[in-house]
Amino acid sequence: MSLKHALNAYFDKYRLFKTLIDIGDDENQARRELVEKIDSIVGMLPIAEQNIIRERYLHPEADYRHDYEVYTSLDISRGLYVTRRDKAFTFIAVHLAIGGEAV
Known part of the structure; x- marks a missing residue:
């Protein structure tokens, strides 16, 4: 799997989990942690890249x-x-510890 595809899978989960965070079931904490982790990593990027x-x-x-x-x-x-x-x-891939090919 290429790096781009691996990241897209994370971004897909992010968008899904962002909508499910407030459901309050047993998986809620794991969802919240992934969303917060991605938000934090993206927040470390220069503004132009964040955008x-x-x-x-x-x-x-x-x-x-x-x-x-x-x-x-x-x-x-x-x-x-x-x-x-x-x-x-x-x-982002380095901070999520995703290996793979170049984008």
Whole structure:
């Protein structure tokens, strides 16, 4: 599994867990911990990289957003978007201890 796919799996869980946190069942604490961990890691990124990750991958409607919509809304070029996204992916993967191939 590539690094990008592994991170997307975490981001999918993040969005799901974010909606389920207040249910209060036995798995609630584990959900909360994952959401807080990802929020904390993303919060350590430079603001420009945080914006990319939050707008493209952590946004509640992320499944319906495309890269071009995000880099256009952030008023940056595709090349700069990809560079910043890839740096952010590497940083997040290291802090989540995800191994794998390059993005």
